[in-house]
Amino acid sequence: xxxxxxxxxxxxxxxxxxxxxxxxxxxxxxxxxxxxxxxxxxxxxxxxxxxxxxxxxxxxxxxxxxxxxxxxxxxxxxxxxxxxxxxxxxxxxxxxxxxxxxxxxxxxxxxxxxxxxxxxxxxxxxxxxxxxxxxxxxxxxxxxxxxxxxxxxxxxxxxxxxxxxxxxxxxxxxxxxxxxxxxxxxxxxxxxxxxxxxxxxxxxxxxxxxxxxxxxxxxxxxxxxxxxxxxxxxxxxxxxxxxxxxxxxxxxxxxxxxxxxxxxxxxxxxxxxxxxxxxxxxxxxxxxxxxxxxxxxxxxxxxxxxxxxxxxxxxxxxxxxxxxxxx
Numbered sequence: 001x002x003x004x005x006x007x008x009x010x011x012x013x014x015x016x017x018x019x020x021x022x023x024x025x026x027x028x029x030x031x032x033x034x035x036x037x038x039x040x041x042x043x044x045x046x047x048x049x050x051x052x053x054x055x056x057x058x059x060x061x062x063x064x065x066x067x068x069x070x071x072x073x074x075x076x077x078x079x080x081x082x083x084x085x086x087x088x089x090x091x092x093x094x095x096x097x098x099x100x101x102x103x104x105x106x107x108x109x110x111x112x113x114x115x116x117x118x119x120x121x122x123x124x125x126x127x128x129x130x131x132x133x134x135x136x137x138x139x140x141x142x143x144x145x146x147x148x149x150x151x152x153x154x155x156x157x158x159x160x161x162x163x164x165x166x167x168x169x170x171x172x173x174x175x176x177x178x179x180x181x182x183x184x185x186x187x188x189x190x191x192x193x194x195x196x197x198x199x200x201x202x203x204x205x206x207x208x209x210x211x212x213x214x215x216x217x218x219x220x221x222x223x224x225x226x227x228x229x230x231x232x233x234x235x236x237x238x239x240x241x242x243x244x245x246x247x248x249x250x251x252x253x254x255x256x257x258x259x260x261x262x263x264x265x266x267x268x269x270x271x272x273x274x275x276x277x278x279x280x281x282x283x284x285x286x287x288x289x290x291x292x293x294x295x296x297x298x299x300x301x302x303x304x305x306x307x308x309x310x311x312x313x314x315x316x317x318x319x320x321x322x323x324x325x326x327x
Contacts, residue, residue, distance in 0.1 A: 001046030007194030017049030024057025041288035045295035187277030210264035
């Protein structure tokens with residue numbers, strides 16, 4: 001698989017990674033055997049970057065990733081986790097004492113003394129501007145608790161604020177064919193700084209798989225059911241904040257540009273890979289075949305200028321008025 005270097009991390013990562021939210025919770029049930037099968041299938045396909053968080057299944061995802069890492073015994077496996085969403089979302093909770101407690105729990109879950117990358121997990125906006133927060137994170141690097149730290153953000157402004165800090169190694173942000181705003185300022189700023197861009201929600205919660213219709217339903221324990229209006233967390237995390245019916249219309253317009261023999265999901269992932277400044281894209285997978293299919297997007301030739309223009313046209317006409325100002 002193609003690799004890209006993240007200068008502030010000082011290492012290369014495979015351009016397609018694996019997002020592990022669905023292995024913990026909020027996407028319906030994924031049993032342990034299937035979850036481990038997904039992880040191993042991804043690694044067998046060349047994936048080296050695995051993204052999890054302490055809040056996914058209240059640690060279940062981290063524990064599964066830790067077990068997989070131990071079974072794999074492969075130094076090439078890079079684990080990025082996140083912290084901060086298990087506490088009340090107020091800036092006062094983002095202090096060194098809590099960071100160390102959260103870090104201790106993640107280290108135990110993952111079975112790692114020193115974590116590869118820890119990201120602040122979409123904290124309250126003022127946290128991104130706090131000197132004390134970055135001082136505490138720098139201290140954790142000095143103590144050998146973590147090798148590097150980054151941020152996961154909801155908005156482009158949060159990303160730009162974090163990128164101004166010299167030791168922020170990466171920014172994780174929603175970027176896909178239905179969410180183009182990060183292309184304007186965030187990706188160029190990250191590339192200039194040598195920070196990584198981790199593109200999350202790349203398939204818009206499955207909308208860009210092309211499998212859904214107006215009659216598709218989701219289980220009660222699936223955020224695509226209970227968070228459509230942002231009842232549990234930022235609505236941008238569910239279908240990228242795009243109204244479901246509008247997303248379906250956008251998908252139908254994009255479908256005609258998918259190369260023969262490839263899926264819409266692979267097209268959507270390849271579009272992200274083609275964007276300058278992207279380090280790694282992290283689609284999720286519920287079974288081994290999905291993990292393999294997602295990984296194969298790295299083998300797809302770059303999209304044509306016509307296809308790229310189509311993505312921009314669909315965004316400008318259908319989506320930009322609805323979501324561009326929000327994030």
